[in-house]
Amino acid sequence: MSELIVEAEGLTKRFGDRVAVDAIDVKIAQGEAFGFLGPNGAGKSSTMRMIGAVSPPSAGTLRVLGMDPVRQGVDVRARLGVVPQEDNLDRELTVEENLLIYGRYFGLSRRELRPRITELLEFAELTERRRDKTETLSGGMKRRLTIARALVNRPEIVLLDEPTTGLDPQARHILWDRLRRLKRRGASLILTTHYMDEAEQLCDRLVVMDEAKIVAEGSPADLIAAHASREVVELHVAEDELDLALLDGVADRIEVLPDRVLCYTGDGDGTAALLAERGLARAGIVARRASLEDVFLRLTGRTLVE
Numbered sequence: 001m002s003e004l005i006v007e008a009e010g011l012t013k014r015f016g017d018r019v020a021v022d023a024i025d026v027k028i029a030q031g032e033a034f035g036f037l038g039p040n041g042a043g044k045s046s047t048m049r050m051i052g053a054v055s056p057p058s059a060g061t062l063r064v065l066g067m068d069p070v071r072q073g074v075d076v077r078a079r080l081g082v083v084p085q086e087d088n089l090d091r092e093l094t095v096e097e098n099l100l101i102y103g104r105y106f107g108l109s110r111r112e113l114r115p116r117i118t119e120l121l122e123f124a125e126l127t128e129r130r131r132d133k134t135e136t137l138s139g140g141m142k143r144r145l146t147i148a149r150a151l152v153n154r155p156e157i158v159l160l161d162e163p164t165t166g167l168d169p170q171a172r173h174i175l176w177d178r179l180r181r182l183k184r185r186g187a188s189l190i191l192t193t194h195y196m197d198e199a200e201q202l203c204d205r206l207v208v209m210d211e212a213k214i215v216a217e218g219s220p221a222d223l224i225a226a227h228a229s230r231e232v233v234e235l236h237v238a239e240d241e242l243d244l245a246l247l248d249g250v251a252d253r254i255e256v257l258p259d260r261v262l263c264y265t266g267d268g269d270g271t272a273a274l275l276a277e278r279g280l281a282r283a284g285i286v287a288r289r290a291s292l293e294d295v296f297l298r299l300t301g302r303t304l305v306e
Contacts, residue, residue, distance in 0.1 A: 003030045005157055005188055006051055010060035013046045020046040022212035023060060030156075033179075033189040035199045035206035037292075039300050042209040044192045045161065051190065052159050053077050065156060078106065081155030081187075085162040087142045091135035095126055095145055098134055103152040116152060123178065124148040140171030147178065151187075158182065160191040164198060176201055196293035210300040220292050227298055228290040229253070231268035235261040235275060236284035246278045264290065 006028035049055035053069035251263035268287035
């Protein structure tokens with residue numbers, strides 16, 4: 001592994017009697033795109049806030065860019081770019097003014113900022129909107145501006161909390177492209193997301209968190225291989241309308257849900273054919289590649305967490 005930019009051992013965060021992050025170990029290498037996945041309340045945001053030097057750990061050790069975020073928080077934050085879940089742009093200012101004012105927080109002069117803003121607007125495809133009020137932008141444009149703003153100080157690490165929440169598919173793909181470009185330029189990305197396809201698209205490695213602990217770690221492909229199967233066959237039939245004996249031996253693992261049955265298998269076509277032979281084709285059979293979502297739901301469950 002190349003140089004570590006984040007190294008945590010036994011990292012813990014408590015809020016009174018509640019343990020939000022429970023003694024986790026994390027190592028993130030320079031140049032990686034690293035993801036935190038988990039249901040609501042799993043500890044993702046609390047972990048990100050500790051890495052971002054805005055929330056001190058309750059126990060354990062944490063180093064970010066070789067520094068202690070508690071004692072050297074100002075120095076750590078100066079080398080980070082932060083993209084919050086909710087856009088907090090100043091809507092009364094223009095696109096250009098949002099970047100200018102944010103750059104001034106880092107002590108950058110107007111002379112330094114002028115070419116930097118031009119570069120960032122080109123990166124975000126907002127050059128033609130530079131003098132428009134932010135309130136006139138679409139959701140995707142606002143998100144791209146928020147990311148551009150986070151890059152004003154040329155950060156070594158970019159923290160992204162749910163970067164594409166609320167965006168339509170076209171806007172999400174444009175944003176993914178910008179994040180890939182950013183990574184190719186040498187930035188390290190650390191993100192949380194609820195979109196499994198986003199994690200598969202962007203993350204070199206990720207951890208799955210549940211109930212404040214890390215329950216799995218690895219690349220998306222490794223996690224799918226370890227916790228799912230190569231393919232999944234979905235049988236669309238209500239649980240109370242199915243003779244479960246018909247499923248004996250059709251797949252490596254069977255998961256019965258109220259509205260469908262998931263058959264985890266290494267041979268999707270073979271499993272689908274076997275189900276059809278047993279008279280289940282009329283129910284509707286769909287074979288697909290196993291995904292990170294299958295892993296996520298197996299590890300964290302299907303119960304809604306509030």
